[in-house]
Amino acid sequence: MRVVFMGTPEFSVPVLRALAADHEVVAVYSQPPRPAGRGKKERPSPVHQTALDLGLEVRTPLNFRSDEARADFAALKADIAVVVAYGLILPQAVLDAPAKGCLNIHASLLPRWRGAAPIHRAIMAGDAETGVCIMRMEAGLDTGPVLLRAATPIAATDTTGDLHDRLSGMGARMILDALDHIDGLIPVPQPDAGVTYASKIDKAEAHVDWTRPATDLIRHINGLSPFPGAWTMIGTERIKLLRAAPAAGAGTPGQVLTGFTVACGKGALGILEAQREGKRPMPAAEVLKGLHLPETLS
Structure with a gap:
């Protein structure tokens, strides 16, 4: 399929690599380069750098408020968009542009730990397990129906770094499965009970x-x-x-x-x-x- 990939941190990189190996990634969207390191030189995000290494087109808009940014996205005529820790809110016009919509890979067992820091918060709360959900995106914060989910236990000495790597690999495998069976997957609405929010780590x-x-x-x-x-x-x-x-x-x-x-x-x-x-x-x-x-x- 023609895929637009949208992601920024290291967590998203294995997913991009998996998609690039199996599908046509027509463009990669990532957060703009930020000053980093002792010299405070602008550094591309991990996803941005990986896309360059793979020879993929990279776009780094500040937002999608302008008609031009939305039109540029629609002009890609993507079959589907895959979003993993991108860092920007997508307006409805962007969500509706790909023929088969936009899928999000979220590192929790939704509706538990919607939001910015689901891995941190799961460990800090003492959860026995966490996992990955492939969700069809809608306008709300991680509120869309779930297409696929998989769980993994949280060991007593697991750190966020440990879970980060495990869940990232799970997401990469699951999104390929989701795209292979996209027309046969049944979206399951998230229940109202059990909703929690993973606020950003201060x-x-x-x-x-x-x-x-x-x-x-x-x-x-x-x-x-x-x-x-x-x-x-x-x-x-x-x-x-x-x-x-x-x-x-x-x-x-x-x-x-x-x-x-x-x-x-x-x-x-x-x-x-x-x-x-x-x-x-x-x-x-x-x-x-x-x-x-x-x-x-x-």
């Missing part, structure tokens, strides 16, 4: 409050890993905590028990992976080789 959420129960903090740390990264202060240095697991022990909140085991408001947790300022992520044992832990973390 960096202010990242500071670890050791007075919270260990169970909550493990979800908090793993859910914010690798970005933005939950953190605690050790001396004057901000240390990112990137993976945690349950541990035996108890003490006052923030008290370092043994190794990188820390007492919480209830119970204790063990830090399995962390990152010092200006350093790469490392196993906790490696971090501790050059870091003196105080009696209590803050």
